[in-house]
Amino acid sequence: GAVVSQHPSRVICKSGTSVKIECRSLDFQATTMFWYRQFPKQSLMLMATSNEGSKATYEQGVEKDKFLINHASLTLSTLTVTSAHPEDSSFYICSAKSGGGGYTFGSGTRLTVV
């Protein structure tokens, strides 16, 4: 089946630094990927839609300068959290449409900003 690989699975960084999260579709091409944020016991909150070769589309209230998204190839999208602060600590998950009506998710990245 379709596999989306997300790295790193866990990262701890100091406040003010930047963190890059990678999302790769391993066995299919993904022209569109999605980035979500999830707080404990809450549903997935869509942050942005990443389109290969073009600018990402951000949801209302998501700072595009803080959450930089790059989708440089059909199999790779990256999310960079710039100048991270403790309130950015969360679980970040990517997904891609993988055929039929299903969407395949990465395993998620737990970001802790100290």
Next chain:
Amino acid sequence: QKEVEQDPGPLSVPEGAIVSLNCTYSNSAFQYFMWYRQYSRKGPELLMYTYSSGNKEDGRFTAQVDKSSKYISLFIRDSQPSDSATYLCAMSGAGGSYIPTFGRGTSLIVHP
């Protein structure tokens, strides 16, 4: 009213029970209906998806969609402790770029 409503639970059942998980929705444009299972601190895993109304069965799992009532269900037969997880429903319209809308998930606990 949210587009997708899902009771967060928790739902606690004994091993072997039949579990019924449900979602309601308001957007009549939804055509694809999905159920995901999410273990703690992991990404969601697609369990089943259905297109339009009807039933779909896969092993111990059965998904039902009633578009007239805007109501979808996931049934789990012979539930096991390993089924303990959060189950999220999701739905989207037709077309490759139609972004899925998720419910908040129902926490299921199957105790031995």
